[in-house]
Amino acid sequence: MLKFIARRLLSLVIILLVLTFLLFLMQTYSPIDPVRAILGEKANAAALAALRAKMGLDDPLYVQYFHYLGGLLHGDLGVSYRSRQPVIDDLKAFVPATLELGIAGMVIAVILGVIFALTTLSRSKPLALFRGFILTGAAAPTFLLGVLGVILFYKTLGWLPASGRSSESGHGPTRFLLIDDILAGNITGFFDAIHHLILPALCIAIGPSLVIGRVFASSLRSTLDYDYVRTAQAKGLTGSQVVGRHVIRNASSPVLSLVGLQIGAMFAGALVVENIFSWPGLGLYMSGAIGASDFPAISAITLILGAGYILVNAAVDILQGVIDPRLRVA
Amino acid sequence: MTAATLVPERMRLARGLGGRLSSEMLSWFCIGLFALVCLIVVFAPLIAPYDPIQPIGAPYTPPFTSKYILGTDSIGRDVLSRLIYGVQSTWPLGILVVVIGIAIGGAVGAIAGVVGGWLDNLLMRVTDLFLALPAALVAIAIVAFLGPGTTNMLIGISIVWWPYFARIVRGEVHSLAARPHVEAARMTGVGRRRIATRHILPGVVPTLVVLASIDIGSAILTISSLSFLGLGTPPPAAELGADAAHNAGFLLQAWWVPVIPGLGVLVLTIVANLAGSGVRNLMLRR
Numbered sequence: 001m002l003k004f005i006a007r008r009l010l011s012l013v014i015i016l017l018v019l020t021f022l023l024f025l026m027q028t029y030s031p032i033d034p035v036r037a038i039l040g041e042k043a044n045a046a047a048l049a050a051l052r053a054k055m056g057l058d059d060p061l062y063v064q065y066f067h068y069l070g071g072l073l074h075g076d077l078g079v080s081y082r083s084r085q086p087v088i089d090d091l092k093a094f095v096p097a098t099l100e101l102g103i104a105g106m107v108i109a110v111i112l113g114v115i116f117a118l119t120t121l122s123r124s125k126p127l128a129l130f131r132g133f134i135l136t137g138a139a140a141p142t143f144l145l146g147v148l149g150v151i152l153f154y155k156t157l158g159w160l161p162a163s164g165r166s167s168e169s170g171h172g173p174t175r176f177l178l179i180d181d182i183l184a185g186n187i188t189g190f191f192d193a194i195h196h197l198i199l200p201a202l203c204i205a206i207g208p209s210l211v212i213g214r215v216f217a218s219s220l221r222s223t224l225d226y227d228y229v230r231t232a233q234a235k236g237l238t239g240s241q242v243v244g245r246h247v248i249r250n251a252s253s254p255v256l257s258l259v260g261l262q263i264g265a266m267f268a269g270a271l272v273v274e275n276i277f278s279w280p281g282l283g284l285y286m287s288g289a290i291g292a293s294d295f296p297a298i299s300a301i302t303l304i305l306g307a308g309y310i311l312v313n314a315a316v317d318i319l320q321g322v323i324d325p326r327l328r329v330a
Numbered sequence: 331m332t333a334a335t336l337v338p339e340r341m342r343l344a345r346g347l348g349g350r351l352s353s354e355m356l357s358w359f360c361i362g363l364f365a366l367v368c369l370i371v372v373f374a375p376l377i378a379p380y381d382p383i384q385p386i387g388a389p390y391t392p393p394f395t396s397k398y399i400l401g402t403d404s405i406g407r408d409v410l411s412r413l414i415y416g417v418q419s420t421w422p423l424g425i426l427v428v429v430i431g432i433a434i435g436g437a438v439g440a441i442a443g444v445v446g447g448w449l450d451n452l453l454m455r456v457t458d459l460f461l462a463l464p465a466a467l468v469a470i471a472i473v474a475f476l477g478p479g480t481t482n483m484l485i486g487i488s489i490v491w492w493p494y495f496a497r498i499v500r501g502e503v504h505s506l507a508a509r510p511h512v513e514a515a516r517m518t519g520v521g522r523r524r525i526a527t528r529h530i531l532p533g534v535v536p537t538l539v540v541l542a543s544i545d546i547g548s549a550i551l552t553i554s555s556l557s558f559l560g561l562g563t564p565p566p567a568a569e570l571g572a573d574a575a576h577n578a579g580f581l582l583q584a585w586w587v588p589v590i591p592g593l594g595v596l597v598l599t600i601v602a603n604l605a606g607s608g609v610r611n612l613m614l615r616r
Binding site: 011014015018019022023026027029030031032136139140141142143144146147148150151155207263264265267268269271272275276286287289290291293295298299302305306309310313 | 459462463466467468470471472474475476477478547551554555558559560561571574575578581582585588589592593595596599600603
């Protein structure tokens with residue numbers, strides 16, 4: 001058991017090192033010169049050389065990499081070329097916004113996925129319509145879902161807001177609006193934040209919900225073949241009792257690891273959707289950074305989201321190993 | 331990492347619409363749709379009614395109200411023509427990403443499976459490392475660092491696209507190696523190299539074809555997302571994702587300008603997915 005956890009943690013460290021090394025390589029070998037990006041095209045050669053030396057760009061590669069790693073461990077993500085501030089200060093405001101969106105998206109994806117899987121057990125027409133909606137939505141690009149969502153729920157129906165995280169300005173201690181509002185006992189603010197959250201979260205949830213739904217559905221079907229299900233039916237339980245009490249729980253283990261894997265797709269979706277809903281998170285920051293070739297910002301965003309993905313998946317693996325000893329091998 | 335390798339998520343997603351087409355006719359019809367899109371790509375300059383780059387009418391002409399069937403955009407360019415040229419840039423890229431992914435992943439998987447031993451171990455460790463990284467994010471970062479553009483997009487996406495294929499091909503090689511016909515060949519004294527090239531690798535091809543055809547849809551979705559983030563060909567080139575992004579701000583005044591390229595991507599993905607399940611059904615029949 002301990003050996004399994006230790007091994008998984010070791011591979012976690014290796015994967016994180018690979019991610020940082022990849023980002024370091026990209027920064028080093030990018031065709032765009034960071035010194036020029038900071039000083040501008042017209043800077044003279046002496047100034048360029050001075051800054052180059054100051055940034056340590058003349059050191060051997062491995063020295064640069066260890067500097068970069070050391071900086072990361074101290075929370076130094078570099079200085080943004082655009083805002084000229086440490087990237088970490090810029091990110092403090094944006095990370096909670098994207099996390100809130102991502103978590104809400106995951107909750108919706110799991111709910112939709114479970115409903116999708118359960119509807120495959122029934123033959124009713126309206127349920128097939130729901131499945132068709134999810135299937136089509138998963139084939140649509142995230143930005144189309146966002147645009148259509150704004151047109152339908154904001155412009156036509158007027159039910160949901162189309163931009164931002166909240167109608168109020170300012171932020172609380174955690175910068176997670178839902179948590180801050182609960183801490184402050186601000187009920188209207190809480191529901192207002194949920195109101196703003198629904199549409200963008202739904203947009204990033206539909207793709208992953210199909211993946212979750214598919215896997216859960218096939219897991220349900222194979223679980224239904226077990227003898228204990230027949231026993232349950234034989235002792236007179238109705239179909240929904242059998243599924244609700246005996247099948248769902250046993251079928252849901254594959255879904256857990258899938259949820260971890262889908263977080264990657266979720267984050268990528270958030271980068272896109274934030275641009276449509278002016279959601280003040282990493283996606284909006286990333287778009288600006290891409291436009292300005294702001295490499296420290298781009299690599300910091302990739303590192304934070306990537307590390308989040310890797311950590312969650314390691315946690316999921318360990319959790320599953322704890323629950324199910326058969327998974328501890330490999 | 332076990333969890334990452336158990337479920338080829340992209341492939342499941344890519345099946346999208348039409349997961350269970352049954353009749354052979356329907357399968358061929360879907361493959362026909364795929365061919366039709368290819369024809370549109372080839373003959374785009376002949377089909378597109380106007381120049382996609384030059385303004386030709388009043389800005390924001392709504393669809394179906396003038397000779398510009400799908401209307402005009404913010405500077406009066408024909409939306410239909412830009413859609414057609416956008417398809418021309420997106421569709422081949424989607425196919426190419428999958429082909430490159432298959433080529434790299436197939437080679438890695440085949441070498442690992444056939445040679446075995448320490449090389450198998452090494453290659454699969456590398457594959458697992460790539461599988462453990464968040465693919466879309468890494469692709470976005472790579473293109474952002476290389477600079478926007480079609481070639482860099484192809485490089486960035488291909489780098490994260492191959493590991494799935496490597497895993498699957500290796501597994502397929504292993505299962506084929508245990509089949510009676512390979513055993514029989516070995517008994518009669520056929521050399522290792524000949525067994526690999528004549529008796530095992532050809533057997534992998536059908537699986538690869540099915541995987542590839544199912545995967546094109548998700549490649550197109552990824553490409554259009556990167557293009558939306560400004561990582562594709564710089565403007566004024568017509569690109570489906572970028573066109574939607576540039577006009578998303580005017581969505582309330584002129585809904586059709588961002589919606590139509592988005593619908594274009596949706597249709598391409600559905601066609602690719604339908605053709606994918608068509609190919610799969612025809613192959614399974616054999």
